[in-house]
Amino acid sequence: MESLEQIKSRVEAGVTGANAEIVQNGSPSQQHSLLIDNEHAVAVARFLRVDPALCLDFCSNVTGVDWLDRTLKRTTKVKKLIDGQEKEIVETIEEKIPGYLEAVYHLYSMTHKHGPVIIRMRTADRRESARLPSLTPIWRSAEFQEREIFDLYGIRFDGHPDLRRILMWDEFEDHPMRKDYREPDDYEWEPTPHDAVLERAKQYYPARPQIDGAEQITAQP
Amino acid sequence: MGEQIDEKLRIELQRQGVWVSSMQELYNWGRKNSIWPLQFGLACCAIEMIATAASRYDIARFGGEVFRPSPRQADLMIVAGTVTKKMAPQIVRLYNQMADPKYVIAMGACAISGGPFKQGYNVLKGIDRYIPVDVYIPGCPPRPEALLHAFMELQRKIDSQKLTGADKAEFLKPEQPSEFPVPKFGQHDLEPPANPDVFHPAIIERS
Numbered sequence: 049m050e051s052l053e054q055i056k057s058r059v060e061a062g063v064t065g066a067n068a069e070i071v072q073n074g075s076p077s078q079q080h081s082l083l084i085d086n087e088h089a090v091a092v093a094r095f096l097r098v099d100p101a102l103c104l105d106f107c108s109n110v111t112g113v114d115w116l117d118r119t120l121k122r123t124t125k126v127k128k129l130i131d132g133q134e135k136e137i138v139e140t141i142e143e144k145i146p147g148y149l150e151a152v153y154h155l156y157s158m159t160h161k162h163g164p165v166i167i168r169m170r171t172a173d174r175r176e177s178a179r180l181p182s183l184t185p186i187w188r189s190a191e192f193q194e195r196e197i198f199d200l201y202g203i204r205f206d207g208h209p210d211l212r213r214i215l216m217w218d219e220f221e222d223h224p225m226r227k228d229y230r231e232p233d234d235y236e237w238e239p240t241p242h243d244a245v246l247e248r249a250k251q252y253y254p255a256r257p258q259i260d261g262a263e264q265i266t267a268q269p
Numbered sequence: 270m271g272e273q274i275d276e277k278l279r280i281e282l283q284r285q286g287v288w289v290s291s292m293q294e295l296y297n298w299g300r301k302n303s304i305w306p307l308q309f310g311l312a313c314c315a316i317e318m319i320a321t322a323a324s325r326y327d328i329a330r331f332g333g334e335v336f337r338p339s340p341r342q343a344d345l346m347i348v349a350g351t352v353t354k355k356m357a358p359q360i361v362r363l364y365n366q367m368a369d370p371k372y373v374i375a376m377g378a379c380a381i382s383g384g385p386f387k388q389g390y391n392v393l394k395g396i397d398r399y400i401p402v403d404v405y406i407p408g409c410p411p412r413p414e415a416l417l418h419a420f421m422e423l424q425r426k427i428d429s430q431k432l433t434g435a436d437k438a439e440f441l442k443p444e445q446p447s448e449f450p451v452p453k454f455g456q457h458d459l460e461p462p463a464n465p466d467v468f469h470p471a472i473i474e475r476s
């Protein structure tokens with residue numbers, strides 16, 4: 049199979065106006081992925097599917113990722129003139145990255161027996177503009193998994209044939225896999241709580257009985 | 270039984286070929302040896318329940334082999350597996366549709382308390398939040414022997430139930446409800462999250 053750089057350049061050549069970016073994966077798996085722009089996502093997906101060299105005809109997995117607002121700290125060495133002398137100073141630059149949601153697609157080719165090629169798309173933000181184009185028209189197997197992402201992460205997929213909740217009930221309003229989700233408070237009966245659960249369960253603990261003077265009696269030798 | 274006839278006399282009569290019994294004993298003997306469970310399973314515990322019904326463990330030895338597909342014909346509900354919050358209203362509805370007298374076995378850690386999924390957002394933390402449970406079986410999943418043990422415990426309970434008097438069985442009392450409110454799907458959780466008339470969590474003394 050072609051390298052991801054080759055795929056990226058061929059995608060950009062094959063789909064006019066498309067913009068792809070390689071997202072590095074620093075873990076031992078080294079599964080780098082291709083970040084594609086939302087506007088041309090469907091065209092890029094169709095290209096990946098019909099291209100004779102790639103022929104990625106099987107979408108094995110679609111998943112979501114939640115990225116909260118974060119600040120990235122980078123340290124760079126900058127040469128500066130201080131008191132007429134040139135010195136190297138370590139500067140830290142803080143970069144604020146607003147939160148977004150991601151959908152990640154793992155693609156394989158049954159024809160050529162290769163893969164995976166991983167593509168991902170990002171939403172503009174985590175609230176009103178959490179929308180992405182649906183790739184279900186390209187890969188039918190994405191239908192239920194996009195519904196699951198809609199259910200658990202709250203990404204709306206434009207062009208999805210049947211976008212409903214799939215795991216939770218229709219009246220449910222939250223998105224449980226989001227990092228800022230807080231589950232309902234039913235911690236009143238926790239036989240063996242620990243850590244964060246213990247902190248929440250403690251709210252339900254009965255007040256210790258106060259016996260007048262009893263503490264002093266037991267404290268005496 | 271002991272109130273009506275002397276126990277020694279009864280044994281003596283039995284030796285002579287005269288069998289003396291009471292209506293209550295006969296009635297309970299019939300009930301406890303033909304408990305028909307409701308045929309449904311929710312998760313991996315159901316596999317153990319199926320094994321219990323199959324020939325190796327053979328729940329038919331205890332008269333419980335007739336798994337009924339209709340709640341109208343069932344006496345026992347074996348809640349075998351994880352009860353998700355989406356499934357909980359259906360479980361309560363099935364329980365409401367069963368005819369009295371009816372019994373519930375909560376099988377496995379999930380049905381008792383939510384088990385390994387207790388801190389999850391989608392799992393009910395024990396079916397006893399909505400319906401009364403007669404026998405709890407811990408285990409993940411419990412072995413078929415454990416289910417048979419629970420079945421025998423239930424038989425013992427049925428056998429000890431009285432038909433008359435002040436301490437007669439709960440299901441014979443007209444004020445005792447046989448239907449329980451079905452929880453509704455809320456915006457964040459089931460509403461209500463537990464039925465306070467049924468759910469009484471134990472108060473644990475902590476130091």
